[in-house]
Amino acid sequence: MALDFEFRKQVMDYHIGSDLIKYCYQCSRCADNCPITAVTTDFYTTTGYNPRSNILNALLGYKDAIFNADPLTIWGCTVCDTCDEVCPQNIELTEIFTFLKNQSIAAGNGPDFVYAQAEAIFESAKAIPSQPAIERRREQLGLPPVAAPDVSEFQTLLKNIGTQRKLK
């Protein structure tokens, strides 16, 4: 398995407290407390979603073990931030996993729903666009209309940083 030093550097740079990740001693508290590890792995946690091995592989630069594996390796994370709280070394695991997901998306390998949501947000500046039926319901409930966002300004912002190019 090849080491990718550039990837390793990116992982290190991503962490706000950048040297913390180096002090992971693989205690497995993250995996022991992960709700998705609990429902996807066997007793020895050799299969399924495992935050501990993701941190190890990211730290060592084993890019292939992360990106050329079952997408569950990255996308099994449900973003509950429990691992961040239980880590004895205060490693911001979820931030590292965000970086891995961003890389997976840029390579076109993310789950369909993530692309679909990003598309909806790009098109309407809302994850869930306004619909006539709901607008009527708001009125019936005595609610003011939702203030419409400036979609054009919003799209300019996203085009400038290259987000649009990552859409499918």
Added chain:
Amino acid sequence: MRGMIKKMTEFKMFEGCTIGNRIPFIEAASRRVFDKVGIETSQTNFSCCPDPTGMKSFDNDAWLVIGARNLCLAEAEGKNIISLCNGCTNTLRGVQYQLKHDSWKMDKVNKELAKIGKEYKGTIDIKHFVDVLSDNLDKVKGAITKPLDGLKVAVHPGCHYMRPAEWMESDDPMRPTTLKKLVEASGASVVDYGEEILCCGSAVTNAYEEHGFANLKIKMDAIKKSGADVIAVNCPACYQQFDTRQKDLGKKYETEYDTPVMYITELYALAMGFTPDDIGLKFHRVRLKSTLEKLGL
């Protein structure tokens, strides 16, 4: 004494995409409760926060600039934000935190915002509505005219209300208590079920339904065993996960799951004398008939 009556400052309302454009009855209950408690709000044309599980996973830079742009809109009016949603609060507080602690990100974001004539300064704060209600608990108690005596409630504060603790700064991230206190203030009683901090699984269910359902089963089995009449929540993603997916969960595992799900502000609205019709309770998927009967409504 006049000097002791502190006028509450007005917040910018951040109802979020899900509540505003899909389940507005939750906004209706929340606004009615805010009126009773004296929490003043006004609107601004915010965009999607954006979602801390979806859009952040898609592109963290986009998450930062969109979030910062929303913060600029509130900054322009010099008002703090009150959010009705865990995800929106988590994003806006997270963006604020990352930009405060990472000058490289701050420079990058402001370079982009300058192109649309904006600058993020970091001058306003973002509050989850649960914390605002908690800060005004005396006023909440004062507005309750029909206490929910006898109602047994299982609380689910939801991950993003309290984690990561560094940027949420709200409750104990692993042993949360605020939502329990709010429920107790309504006259209802809290039942412990042992899985209070377990994630609802909303994010993973979108990509891997079977794993999301396996997780949801653990949560729902514990709630069912506790004998709770209702699940109290303060997040629209958690609300939808419980309200819309219990039926499918029951089909998959051949077990009946039918515990009603209510926003804490819906419970409060009933306790403050509003009728189920005032706040659109008929729009819930899991029927509230048994709960309302128990409350004599």
